[in-house]
Amino acid sequence: MPTIPTTGDVHRFGLRDFAVVIVMNVLWGLNIIAVKMAVTQIAPMTAGFLRQAIVFLVCASWLRLVPGRTGTLALLGTLSGGVFYLIINLSLAVSSNIGALAIAGQLGVPFSLLLAILVFREKIHWPRMLGIGLSILGVVLLVFDPAAAREGVGLSLTALASFIWAITSLIQRRLVGVPVLTIYAWVGLMGSIVMAVVAGIAEPAAMRGIPDLPLRTIGWVAFSAIGSTVIGQGSMSWLLQRHSVSVVTPMTLAAPIISVFAAAYYFGNPLTLLMLAGGGVAMLGVAIVTIRTARVGVRVAERLEGKLA
Incomplete structure (x- = not known):
């Protein structure tokens, strides 16, 4: 993974x-449409298989055994x-209000910080604690919105997928120095x-039907695999190789x-005032968590550089 650049x-x-x-941001932002269309036109697990197969084909030449870290990879x-795509594809398959799921998907950020506190005993101060509280409160507000509350199963699955994402973000800390394309x-x-x-x-008929899929359907999967994963x-x-984390990470918030x-x-999903309020509070x-965490990361890196100088 890229390192934090020095001054x-x-x-x-x-x-x-x-x-x-x-x-x-556009590729990441539109990806939710591509995934929803893919799990609608294909079976959800089969769509997930196709996405990962495309990612592997694009990145296969970078596959390496990395001594001491192959197991982590x-x-x-x-x-x-x-596991993440199994859960997230299922959540999209059973839901119709996709905007609500996009908001719930932001729980990965506070979840990853909470896990860092538990696993790495990372110390945080009140601004990031406030950010965690606001993120969770914003998603909780969706429960009181009739347009979003009907997606209880989808929201729960998205929250579970966000927790899995948070776990993977901690695992990636052990892969510093491994090329991004090797990881993918x-x-x-x-x-x-x-x-x-x-x-x-679960979907043997859908797997057998892959060769008969129309190009437009495969295009949705390819957009998700190549656009969101590889290019995004x-x-x-x-x-991150050109600019500090504190500069780059806040710019991902538009997605x-x-x-x-x-x-x-x-999809014609309603944007109610309560949903907009919940989304605004969550974002x-x-x-707060993203910006403060990025700044903390830069300060830690600067202190390490000072000790090594």
């Missing part, structure tokens, strides 16, 4: 960087490429295996906002 390494944030930020791939080669490989087994058992994550990696409004427009909490 001398930081480039000026120019038009090309802003263009990459826009592309990254395999575990990350199993959870991130398999493992995600694609292990994810393909997990999803193939599950889909083969690759853009994030490229930005869930795009998801909410894009889903409302494309405020996520923004």
Whole structure:
């Protein structure tokens, strides 16, 4: 994974960087539509298998055995490429209000911080605690919105998927220095295996029907695999190699906002005042956690550099 650049390494944030930020957020924001369409036109587990198979095909040339960390890569791939997509695809398959799921999906940020506190005994101060509370409160508000409350199963599955995502974010801390494409080669490989087994058992007819899928349907899966995973994550990696974490991470906050409004427009989901309020509160909490965590990361890196100098 990319390291935090030192002061001398930081480039000026120019038009090309802003263009990459826009592309990254749009790809991530629209991905929820692509995944929903994929699990609607294909069976959800089969759609997950196809996505991970495409990711693996794109990144296969980067697959490596990394001494001392191959087991961690395999575990990350199993959870991130398999278990996470199994749950998230199922949540999208059983839900119609996709905007509500996009808001609930932001629980991954506070979950990851809470796990860091429990696992790494990371100390946090009141601003990030406030951010965690606001993130959870914003999602809880959705329960009181009739338009979103009907998605109880989908919201619960999305919250569970967010928890799995939080676990994978901690695992990735052990993979510093491993190329991003190598990580995603493992995600694609292990994810393909997990999803193939599950889909083969639960959706045998859909798996047999893969060769007969129309190109438009495969296009939704390809957009999700190549656009959101390979290009989106690759853009994030490229930005982090040029700029500090505190500069880059706040610029990812536009993606869930795009998801909410894009889903409302494309699927005709209602945007009630309570849903907008819940989304606003949740995003405020996520923004506080994201920005404060990025700043803490930079200060830690600067202290380490000072000790090594």
